[in-house]
Amino acid sequence: MGNTVAFDKDTVPLDSIRWSKLKKDVKEPPADHPYNSAIFVWQFSYRKNNPSNPVPTPVMINSSFKLETRSSFVVLHVYKVSGKASPLKSLKDSSLSSLQAFLQSARDCLTPRGLSQTIGTTSKQYVPAESLQAAGGQLLHDFYIWNGRDSHPLARAGSLAGALKAEKKLKKKHYSDLLRALFYRESLCPSSSVFSVDVDPDDDVQSLVLAENRLFSQVLYQTISGYVQFLPSSTQLESASGKPFPPTMEDILPLRSHSAITRTASGSERTRPVFEPLTMKAGMLAAPQQPAADAPMPRRLTGGPGSLPGPVEVNRLLRDGPSLDEKPEATNWQALQRYFLPICSKINDFLYLGSRMVAESKPSLEKEGITHILNCAGTVCSPAFPGDYAYRVLYLADGPNQDMASLFYEVLDWIEAARQKNGHVFVHCEKGISRSSTMAICYLMWKNNKGFYPTHEEVKKIRDVASPNPNFTTQLLAWWERRRKAPTTTRAYNIEPHCTEDPVFVPKLVHDPKFSALLTPQRCVILEKPDCFYVWNGSASPAEARAAVSRILDQFRRYETAAPSEVKTFSDTEPGDVTAETLAIKP
Known part of the structure; x- marks a missing residue:
């Protein structure tokens, strides 16, 4: 430094x-x-x-x-x-x-x-x-x-x-x-x-405190390495090799940061940050190889950018960790996460929030009368009981670039339909902290007509660890403003699948749209102005995208208070009189 x-x-x-x-x-x-x-x-x-x-x-x-x-x-x-x-x-x-x-x-x-x-x-x-x-x-x-x-x-x-x-x-x-x-x-x-x-790099507590502070970890590491280091989005608990922190000059290759749990001679646990070298590939870095199939499963809390690939066994974390009969102090974040892992938090009469551990525990689900399960971490969690519950799986990562907003109305439709059938909905991700709480908060914001902060506080009173990451918080705040106010500039939405695993076509907001780049034969686009929706149906756009337009427009009108009623359709074969000036976007 x-x-x-x-x-x-x-x-x-x-x-x-x-x-x-x-x-x-x-x-x-x-x-x-x-x-x-x-x-x-x-x-x-x-x-x-x-x-x-x-x-x-x-x-x-x-x-x-x-x-x-x-x-x-x-x-x-x-x-x-x-x-x-x-x-x-x-x-x-x-x-x-x-x-x-x-x-x-x-x-x-x-x-x-x-x-x-x-x-x-x-x-x-x-x-x-x-x-x-x-x-x-x-x-x-x-x-x-x-x-x-x-x-x-x-x-x-x-x-x-x-x-x-x-x-x-x-x-x-x-x-x-x-x-x-x-x-x-x-x-x-x-x-x-x-x-x-x-x-002191040899002090476990001091080095852990530094590892949890992304900014100062980055500047200290940059000082001794000459590399920019982008640390994982949150502190990880991971079995690792135990190299000292900060890394020595012999370890100047880029490293992955996480924390290791070791046991002292007396049997008590201590946690310290460690660094694990990554392999260089084409000038960048590739993740380490997966451990052998018969290797012992590491105890870890993962999620978000920087975590090692592979599924997470939160059951093992709870089993191996010390039992927590009483809720720990709010300042002990790791203990608080572990405390809430097996808890199915009842948010209201029909909406529940929790972790993967609850989603894989049939007694826990049956105790609360769960009928519908919204899995927000399909990338690492598969439906545990596909024949016994109605599932909706979202393939979301807890990271700074994950698009959530394009799925908000799909989730609102799904949860509201379950409520109207007198169902009990359990929303979960890995730990019931970020992805699942984002979707639960989104539904409550719409249903109760309250903004993000009062809704978030109400959920945290029930489940202390509910905490959408900054990216998700930003999307919730932007969506709340968007749904309550007519656009002052043209909003453009590209109709496309949310991801390769989830083929449902959703509206993805386009920032700074340009007429020539956006309205191509391969695209289906919705452009929203205060008085009218303009729908571009490119001649080579997917039939599924064109078929989804009607559903998406209905969702806009159902969930946004200022959505226009008029719709005009045009395309590359029938452009009509619609121009960049008509749409008030760049040519």
Whole structure:
């Protein structure tokens, strides 16, 4: 970390990014620029005198900065890869803030999901320095939402909205003037003037705390490796080889980060982060080979980007782990997950939420009178009792790029039909945390006509671990606004299968649509304007897509309060008088 990571001593207002107000006169990167990473922080606090508009306050990271449980923070990490490794020095200075204390404070004050996941552009796992240099040495960026454990819902909403607006702007300006203006600011100062790097790699607790903090794990690893490391979206429990953290210079090849459970001589458990080398393939990285069929099954909590391939046995996790007769403290996230694994949480009179373990336990299902099962993790969970229950399987990953919104109306139809038949619906994924809670919350938002935050809080009162990841939260918030307001610009939906495993045709929202690229003979497209739906039926588009249009339009009218009633159809063979100007989209 040391002198390669920088903080801004002359803070930047978040609106300067959102409205492109930064001074953008950086033509060529300074030859003597010493930093690989620059970190910017803004704080959102709920104010009673202005409750509807939490204001982002730029934060100066210095020795007096303290995290607060009642605030939400937006963190922007702008970084590049120099390809030059630097030794990780232990800069123990009593006049500086302790990095160890800061990391522990972050763990105590902030929610774990915000620490472990980004909402930014990261989708690859690892990018070697040589690859980036060959591509021109572009700058990359990530956004984090660090929510205080006691932060007000409006502060959380404000921080997410602010980050999304800034992210949208940076994506448009990516690798260009706006990102350069941030990274090459003259007011940056080295982190060695703020933090004493006193994390002990041999201390299990300290190294685990660091592994759970994605941002600081990344900058520390980048410092000693010269590689950008994209860590998994959440801390994993995994059997592994037990290499030390941080990795030594002999282990400079890109690594996979996870945590290992070992047993001490007394038989008690301890958890520590470890790194496992990955094999290089065509300049990128391939996952390790699967273990032999007769190899012992590792105990692990997986899910999301970065997890090893293969099914997850949560039953083994519960069996091998210590019994939990009482619900643990909210700060003990791993224990809380384990506590809720066997619990079928009753959300209302007919809707239940839980994990794969419950879905594979017939006594648990029969106890609650379950008749319908919505499986949100079909990629790793197969229906356990296909002849005994009505199943709907969704092939979803708990990751930053998974599209959920295109399935919302299919799920609403399915759950509502089950309710009208007096059925009891069990919604599950692997652990009953993110994918399943997203779909349950979506249904409750529509049914009760309540926004995301009050609905989420109601569900968490029943199932504490219910926590859609930032990507899913973003989609729920965007959908809620979309369904309640007529479009101010043309909305375009491409009608296509959700994925190869699920052939149902759904409307996938197209961002920044262009007439010539979108309306091709191979596509079926719905374009929504305030007064009319325009349906493009390409002459070579799938018959299933054209057949799905009527169902999808009915769903729009059923679930969106401002959907128009008029429909106009056109195609490449019968274009009529519809043009890019008519649709108000780019040609």
